[in-house]
Amino acid sequence: MPPVFAHGALRLYLLALLESGPKHGYELIKALSERFGGTYSPSAGTIYPRLGKLEEEGLVATHTEGRRTNYSITAAGLNELNSRRDELAGVENDISASVRRLADNLRQDIRVNMRGLRADLAATAEAARSSARAGGTAGTGPAGAWYSPEGERRLKEAEMLVQAFRDDMRVELRRHAGKSPVTAVTLETVRTVLDQARISIRNSLGG
Numbered sequence: 001m002p003p004v005f006a007h008g009a010l011r012l013y014l015l016a017l018l019e020s021g022p023k024h025g026y027e028l029i030k031a032l033s034e035r036f037g038g039t040y041s042p043s044a045g046t047i048y049p050r051l052g053k054l055e056e057e058g059l060v061a062t063h064t065e066g067r068r069t070n071y072s073i074t075a076a077g078l079n080e081l082n083s084r085r086d087e088l089a090g091v092e093n094d095i096s097a098s099v100r101r102l103a104d105n106l107r108q109d110i111r112v113n114m115r116g117l118r119a120d121l122a123a124t125a126e127a128a129r130s131s132a133r134a135g136g137t138a139g140t141g142p143a144g145a146w147y148s149p150e151g152e153r154r155l156k157e158a159e160m161l162v163q164a165f166r167d168d169m170r171v172e173l174r175r176h177a178g179k180s181p182v183t184a185v186t187l188e189t190v191r192t193v194l195d196q197a198r199i200s201i202r203n204s205l206g207g
Contacts, residue, residue, distance in 0.1 A: 009091045011050050015059060015073055015081045016088055022072035034180055
């Protein structure tokens with residue numbers, strides 16, 4: 001996969017993130033992850049060596065608060081950032097292109113994984129139907145439908161799982177939206193996963 005940042009671009013982007021005020025390492029990692037819509041999150045091993053290099057060059061200063069080290073841009077760092085605004089605009093364009101590429105890769109991975117899940121569910125459902133036919137434990141209820149106490153229990157459990165999933169995801173989405181907007185990548189991921197899950201569940205029902 002092509003690198004997310006071109007050579008030197010992450011270094012410049014870190015200066016841009018610090019322009020708005022001091023931040024500790026985790027805040028910088030979180031800001032980068034949010035900029036990429038959750039499709040990419042740099043590791044500590046990627047961020048901290050670059051921050052250390054910026055400090056060595058006098059472009060970033062550090063001060064400690066408790067157990068955290070905060071980083072702030074220096075006058076020299078701001079001068080470099082101002083002299084490279086055009087290059088920074090190019091970095092922003094590259095990030096946008098990377099977000100689209102990573103989102104495409106994510107959607108493809110989801111589709112591949114869901115195809116495998118559908119196959120597994122179909123095989124499990126067929127085995128369950130074969131077992132039910134062989135056991136002959138189902139009876140006919142008052143409405144003329146096939147009925148068994150075990151089947152009724154599983155139906156209720158399945159309905160509870162669907163409801164719990166819906167409630168949990170609504171809470172997660174609203175909690176996230178309270179901090180930052182839901183991205184197009186998140187929306188597309190939700191749509192793709194739910195579409196594939198719907199198909200898989202219907203296939204497991206045998207039509």
